[in-house]
Amino acid sequence: MLGITMVNIRLLRESDRPDVLEIARHTWDGYDYIPFFFDSWFKDESSHPVGIEFDGHIVALANLRVIDDGQTGWMEALRVHPNHRGKGLAVALTQYVVQVAKNIPVNRVRYTTAIGNATSLHLGETVGMTRKFDLAIHWQDNPAEISWHFSQRPMLEVTANDVYDDLIAAELLPYDTIIYDWKGIDATLDGLKKINSIAQFWVQKHEEETNSFSLGFAREDKSGSQWIFTIYAADTTGFLDHLSHHIHKASELKCTSIFVTYETRYTDVLSSLDWVKIDEDEDWALTLLELVL
Ligand SMILES: CC(C)(COP(=O)(O)OP(=O)(O)OC[C@H]1O[C@@H](n2cnc3c(N)ncnc32)[C@H](O)[C@@H]1OP(=O)(O)O)[C@@H](O)C(=O)NCCC(=O)NCCS
Missing domain, CATH: 3.40.630.30 (Gcn5-related N-acetyltransferase (GNAT))
Known part of the structure; x- marks a missing residue:
């Protein structure tokens, strides 16, 4: 064989x-x-x-x-x-x-893969791994060409220390795990600090409680630099506010593409935006697999 x-x-x-x-x-x-x-x-x-x-x-x-x-x-x-x-x-x-x-x-092994990567999913199954949760993903080139703007509620930039308690209390994260750029990390204070060393964090608050969170950072790739971001939001307005904020950020930093990870319940909201170009072959979600050892 x-x-x-x-x-x-x-x-x-x-x-x-x-x-x-x-x-x-x-x-x-x-x-x-x-x-x-x-x-x-x-x-x-x-x-x-x-x-x-x-x-x-x-x-x-x-x-x-x-x-x-x-x-x-x-x-x-x-x-x-x-x-x-x-x-x-x-x-x-x-x-x-x-x-x-x-x-x-x-105690456990984990990885993420695209839900369309049948071979990768099969490999996880062969060692007994199971799927814990899915998140939607989307790539798009030329963020500077997107003129769409959405801003309903103020966005605050925060640090790991600022956000830690509120983020867990807000129950925005599946399995208290943050996904960024295909990687997952436990949303402990230490985990948040590690992500915060490469990414900026933003939240929105309602009556002192955090109801949306996103992170974003630029990474070099073959054709320039990509703005990579993840959004967790309690409602559609929060999702769209963060999406617009990150597109603006990507454009400001002259990134040549964006890659967003977000909750699957907002896929229809995203695809209904007139600037969104979805390639039929594009994988629309990633999944996290886990095996407890
Ligand atoms: C995915 C990748 C690592 C597989 O490597 P490979 O050496 O060809 O894989 P293997 O020969 O060890 O076999 C993979 C297994 O998946 C199975 N498989 C292959 N294609 C499959 C498909 N479309 N659906 C389900 N199972 C499939 C094979 O039958 C084999 O399982 P088996 O041993 O139970 O028969 C390789 O194609 C690759 O490098 N791809 C690009 C990078 C990538 O996708 N990495 C993984 C995700 S990050």
């Missing part, structure tokens, strides 16, 4: 960079984020990057990052070179990564 007589799984090294970049070049039309993260895996003790070597080259890889104060093994960056797909390498790596997580040990 494997077509590779002995699967040689090992920790990745910085010297594997050319092979890893070659795999990334063949993933998602070259829009893979791995080139922007590879170096950080070797500076960060919580990362455990692994790969499969064949004929002196890395042909498959994955990273396990320990987060949530040691509770969670976050599975990310699973990639197999197109020439080596369909041979069981992703299954072997997924099983291996779960074993690494058990050995550390952590």
